[in-house]
Structures are given as structure tokens and as C-alpha cells.
Amino acid sequence: MSTAAVTDKRSTLRGATLPRWSPWAIAAGSVAVAIGIGAAAGLHSHVQWGLIAALLFVLATYGIAARVEGRRQAKDRVATSLVWVAFLLAVVPLVSLIWVTVQRGVKVLDFYFLSHSMGVVADSQPGGGIYHAILGSLEQVGLATLLGAPIGVLTAVYLVEYGRGRLARAVTFFVDVMTGIPSIVAGLFILSLMLILDMQPFGFAGSLALAILMMPVVVRSTEEMLKLVPNELREASLALGVPKWRTILKVVLPTSLGGITTGVMLAIARIAGETAPVLLLVFGNRFINANPFDGAQASLPLYIYQQYGAGAEPAYDRAWAASLALIAFVMILNLVARGIARWKSPR
Amino acid sequence: MAKRIDVSGLTAYYGSHKAIEDISMTVEPRSVTAFIGPSGCGKSTFLRTLNRMHEVTPGGRVEGKVLLDDEDLYGAGVDPVAVRREVGMVFQRPNPFPTMSIFDNVAAGLRLNGDHRKSELNDIVERSLKGANLWNEVKDRLNKPGSGLSGGQQQRLCIARAIAVEPKVLLMDEPCSALDPISTLAIEDLIGELKERFTIVIVTHNMQQAARVSDRTAFFNLAGVGQPGKLIEIDETERIFSNPSVQATEDYISGRFG
Numbered sequence: 001m002s003t004a005a006v007t008d009k010r011s012t013l014r015g016a017t018l019p020r021w022s023p024w025a026i027a028a029g030s031v032a033v034a035i036g037i038g039a040a041a042g043l044h045s046h047v048q049w050g051l052i053a054a055l056l057f058v059l060a061t062y063g064i065a066a067r068v069e070g071r072r073q074a075k076d077r078v079a080t081s082l083v084w085v086a087f088l089l090a091v092v093p094l095v096s097l098i099w100v101t102v103q104r105g106v107k108v109l110d111f112y113f114l115s116h117s118m119g120v121v122a123d124s125q126p127g128g129g130i131y132h133a134i135l136g137s138l139e140q141v142g143l144a145t146l147l148g149a150p151i152g153v154l155t156a157v158y159l160v161e162y163g164r165g166r167l168a169r170a171v172t173f174f175v176d177v178m179t180g181i182p183s184i185v186a187g188l189f190i191l192s193l194m195l196i197l198d199m200q201p202f203g204f205a206g207s208l209a210l211a212i213l214m215m216p217v218v219v220r221s222t223e224e225m226l227k228l229v230p231n232e233l234r235e236a237s238l239a240l241g242v243p244k245w246r247t248i249l250k251v252v253l254p255t256s257l258g259g260i261t262t263g264v265m266l267a268i269a270r271i272a273g274e275t276a277p278v279l280l281l282v283f284g285n286r287f288i289n290a291n292p293f294d295g296a297q298a299s300l301p302l303y304i305y306q307q308y309g310a311g312a313e314p315a316y317d318r319a320w321a322a323s324l325a326l327i328a329f330v331m332i333l334n335l336v337a338r339g340i341a342r343w344k345s346p347r
Numbered sequence: 348m349a350k351r352i353d354v355s356g357l358t359a360y361y362g363s364h365k366a367i368e369d370i371s372m373t374v375e376p377r378s379v380t381a382f383i384g385p386s387g388c389g390k391s392t393f394l395r396t397l398n399r400m401h402e403v404t405p406g407g408r409v410e411g412k413v414l415l416d417d418e419d420l421y422g423a424g425v426d427p428v429a430v431r432r433e434v435g436m437v438f439q440r441p442n443p444f445p446t447m448s449i450f451d452n453v454a455a456g457l458r459l460n461g462d463h464r465k466s467e468l469n470d471i472v473e474r475s476l477k478g479a480n481l482w483n484e485v486k487d488r489l490n491k492p493g494s495g496l497s498g499g500q501q502q503r504l505c506i507a508r509a510i511a512v513e514p515k516v517l518l519m520d521e522p523c524s525a526l527d528p529i530s531t532l533a534i535e536d537l538i539g540e541l542k543e544r545f546t547i548v549i550v551t552h553n554m555q556q557a558a559r560v561s562d563r564t565a566f567f568n569l570a571g572v573g574q575p576g577k578l579i580e581i582d583e584t585e586r587i588f589s590n591p592s593v594q595a596t597e598d599y600i601s602g603r604f605g
């Protein structure tokens with residue numbers, strides 16, 4: 001029978017393959033050799049050890065796979081190993097950053113720390129907290145969002161649903177330019193206005209600068225989300241005799257709400273960590289000031305900057321704890337955004 | 348109730364490109380009129396001029412007259428939104444609103460136009476779903492999302508949505524081209540029932556379908572690529588399919604075309 005003949009011959013469809021555990025073995029081997037090389041050459045930096053291991057891993061994968069499986073499969077395996085190396089290069093610094101922040105931050109982070117200000121504590125003394133900074137951050141970022149998010153979303157609605165011709169092109173161009181504005185320049189712009197009007201630093205001035213930074217991010221992400229809404233849905237609504245503005249409000253925006261929320265949350269996460277404009281416009285304050293429209297306020301990034309600059313051990317601890325609080329704040333926002341996106345997305 | 352459409356000298360453009368030229372025809376009330384013709388001959392464009400959806404496309408504009416019972420749809424001061432409430436439309440691909448439930452989809456036309464009377468909405472939704480032969484399949488899951496239905500059910504949902512606002516005319520742009528034969532049959536049966544109450548215009552690539560469902564058939568053609576589409580002839584469906592007066596129609600129908 002012909003099937004017997006096929007099995008007798010060497011199959012053209014099946015070649016030699018490396019066992020499934022081979023990538024792990026090659027990785028383990030590369031790491032071992034890299035440690036050997038690193039120790040022998042007396043390299044102190046573990047980053048160098050890691051880079052040597054990554055290089056060895058890619059080269060060894062290609063060499064072994066080319067010998068056993070052939071060149072085409074070797075190329076495939078090299079591509080896979082490059083993806084893994086790139087992934088690790090991106091994740092290792094991130095994990096180590098979070099690790100260090102948590103490790104140093106938990107030392108003084110407790111309820112007392114979250115509920116007290118620095119009012120009567122000198123930077124060189126232990127104690128004190130970040131209540132005033134959290135309050136300032138929430139108010140400034142909240143007001144910036146109230147200003148920036150609606151303007152950004154409405155701009156995107158204009159660009160996608162109405163914008164034609166020169167005005168739309170000009171708006172797109174200026175949004176692109178705004179995306180590139182360094183935060184300190186946005187701060188200086190508001191500061192020049194404050195100097196003209198002869199005003200002292202206050203929280204809302206910071207919100208204005210943050211809103212400028214936030215707007216282009218919101219416009220861009222919302223624009224992409226609105227473009228994803230199929231035209232057929234707009235036409236279906238228009239064909240029912242629904243006016244265009246109601247179509248946008250009741251069909252287009254709800255369909256893309258999940259994506260828009262995510263975009264706004266990411267923009268908030270971005271401005272929550274801004275230091276430069278806050279330093280110029282809000283100035284910082286050791287005391288609790290709950291009024292963003294009058295007097296200097298604190299904010300978390302500014303607090304971290306000022307504490308770290310104070311140069312005393314207790315101040316370092318407070319700076320790390322505040323960093324941890326800021327990261328947690330941004331992460332919680334991200335989780336909320338994902339939750340809303342999942343809850344609101346079309347099923 | 349159902350209204351007559353009189354089109355005279357209609358020409359439609361996309362920007363500077365002339366898509367259809369000088370079309371005149373009459374669509375009788377309470378009947379099914381089918382448009383057939385090769386791709387790109389302007390059937391869909393012409394259909395979209397009948398409820399002013401053509402101008403939704405950037406650059407779309409129209410010359411000529413479309414009379415809906417003696418009222419010109421393109422006359423001065425006519426609100427396109429009001430036109431679309433009189434002349435409803437069903438699209439090629441089923442397009443239920445993904446954020447809405449089955450109930451909300453059918454009620455969308457009324458709700459989005461500001462009608463919120465709860466008890467009446469219930470009645471209208473039930474009546475429309477029954478009218479679209481979908482009620483028995485969905486009555487237990489009106490609060491489930493409309494996108495969870497099968498393709499044929501989604502298309503009937505879209506028909507229910509279109510007839511819920513009680514239009515006078517129903518335009519259908521290849522409503523069965525994305526559906527299997529069984530769903531197609533369901534929709535064709537439905538068209539037969541709907542023509543008692545509405546004026547129906549249907550674009551189709553399926554000539555058997557045109558022969559099955561329509562009372563009158565219009566054949567469109569274009570002279571060549573880039574040329575505007577023209578109406579070749581419109582007549583009783585039986586005559587078009589047995590003894591058309593123009594040779595091109597016979598060639599197209601018998602498959603000798605192209």
C-alpha cells in the first residue's frame with residue numbers, strides 16, 4: 001500500500017525538532033555562562049551580566065536551532081527569543097522600580113502618614129504626613145479634569161463628526177503641537193498671566209496648566225475611539241429620523257464610552273505626576289489648604305521633590321512613602337478605568 | 348399610510364463625480380419595487396437619495412425632484428430629519444445598536460426622538476417585533492443585547508426598528524445579501540406582509556429574489572467604468588423577466604451580460 005511506502009521513506013513533512021523544554025534549557029545555560037563570564041571578568045554591574053545572558057540566549061538559540069532544525073526554523077526561534085528578551089528588558093526595570101518603591105515606601109506609610117500634614121514637623125524630624133499633599137493633588141487634578149476632559153472630548157467630537165476643511169486641519173495641527181509642549185512651558189505660560197494680573201500662587205493656577213497638558217491627550221485618544229464606531233451605526237440612527245446631534249449623543253458616544261473613559265483616565269494618570277508646573281504655580285505648602293482658589297497648596301509630586309531635596313533620612317522615607325502613594329493612586333485610577341471600560345463596552 | 352414616490356430628472360454626485368444621471372420613475376404605494384443592475388450602476392445611491400441619506404456622505408449632492416405624495420423632498424426648507432422619519436431604511440449588513448438591548452433597539456427611533464411614554468412604547472415594540480416576525484423568538488429576552496441574535500434575526504430586528512417609527516416608505520438596500528437562504532426566505536415573506544402597509548423599495552443583486560418579491564422591477568445600467576448609472580427601464584416584474592422592451596435588460600437577466 002502507498003501509506004506503508006510513505007512511512008518507510010523519510011517523511012518530507014516532518015523534520016527534526018528541538019524538545020519543548022529546549023528554550024528554557026538554553027536560557028538557563030546562557031544565564032549560567034553569563035554569571036561565569038561576569039564573575040571571571042570582574043564585572044560589578046548586574047545589568048551587564050543580564051545583557052550578556054540575553055545576547056548569549058539569542059545567539060545560542062540560533063546556533064542550536066540552525067544545527068538541529070534548519071535555517072528557517074532557526075530564524076523563527078530567534079524572532080521568538082528576541083520578543084522574549086525585549087519583554088524582559090521592558091518588564092525588569094518596571095518590576096524593580098515598583099519593588100524598590102514598595103520596599104522603601106512601606107516604612108512610614110500608615111494611616112497616621114495619610115491623615116496628617118507637615119504643619120509642625122521640620123523636614124529633618126520623623127513624623128508628619130501627606131494629607132495636605134493628597135488633598136491638593138486631588139483638587140488640582142480634579143479641577144484640571146473638569147476643564148480638560150470636556151473640552152478634549154468635544155474637540156474630538158468636532159474633528160470626527162463635523163470637522164472638514166481648513167479649520168479642522170488647523171485644530172488637528174495645534175493639538176499635535178500641544179502634545180509636544182513641555183510641562184514647564186505650560187507652567188510658564190500660566191505664570192506669565194499670573195504676573196500680569198499680579199497674583200500669588202494658588203491651586204487652580206496649577207489646574208489650568210495641567211488642563212493644557214491633558215487636553216491633547218484626551219483629544220487624540222477620543223478621536224481614535226470615535227473613529228472606531230462603525231459608520232453603519234450613525235447611518236442607522238440618521239435613517240430613523242434622529243437628528244445628528246442626538247445620534248452623536250445617544251449612539252456614537254455610548255458606543256465608544258469605554259474607550260473614551262480609558263483615554264481620560266490615562267490622561268489623568270499623566271498629569272497626576274507632573275511636578276514642574278505645580279512648583280511654579282502652586283508653590284507647595286506645609287499646611288493643609290483645602291481652598292484651591294486661594295493660597296499656596298501642596299501636591300504629591302511636589303511633596304516628593306521637596307522632601308527628597310531636604311536631604312535628611314526621615315525626609316527620604318517620607319518621599320518614598322509619598323511615591324508609593326502616588327503610584328497606588330495612578331494604579332487605582334487605571335483599574336477603575338479598565339473596570340468602566342469592561343462594564344460599558346458593547347457586548 | 349403608504350405614499351407614492353415620483354422622481355423626475357434626478358442626478359446625484361459624489362463631489363465632482365456624477366454617480367447617477369437623469370432618473371425619472373414612479374414608485375406605487377403599497378407595492379414592492381425592486382432595483383436590479385450590475386455593481387456600481389447607482390442602485391444604492393439612487394435608493395439613498397429617496398430619504399436624503401445620500402447627502403450624509405461627504406461631497407454627496409443631488410439635482411432634480413423627488414415628490415412624496417406631491418411634496419418635494421429637496422424643496423426649500425425641507426428638513427432631512429423629517430424626511431427620514433417618513434422614509435425609513437434597512438441596510439445591507441444588520442446594524443443593531445451594540446449598547447442597547449433588543450427592546451431598546453426597537454424603541455430607539457421613538458426614544459431618540461423624545462418619546463418616553465412607557466406603556467405606549469411597550470405596545471409599539473411588541474407590535475413592531477410581531478410585524479417583523481421576530482416576537483416569538485425574542486419575547487423572553489427583550490433585555491438581552493441585540494448583537495447576541497443571529498444574522499437573520501438581527502436583520503429582522505433592524506426591520507422592526509425601522510417600522511416602529513411608522514414610516515410611509517421602507518427602503519431596503521440588499522437586505523438579504525449577508526444572510527443564509529432560510530433567513531432570506533423569512534425576510535422575503537416579511538416583505539410580502541409589509542407591503543400591505545408600506546411602500547417598499549428593495550435593491551437586490553439576486554434576480555430570483557426580485558422576481559419573487561416585487562411587483563415592479565427597475566433595471567439600472569452604466570455605459571462604462573466612471574460613467575454615471577442610468578435607469579434603463581421600469582415595468583411590471585413579470586414583463587421585465589419575460590419580455591423586456593430593452594435588449595440590455597434581457598441580456599442582463601439571461602446572464603449574457605458583461
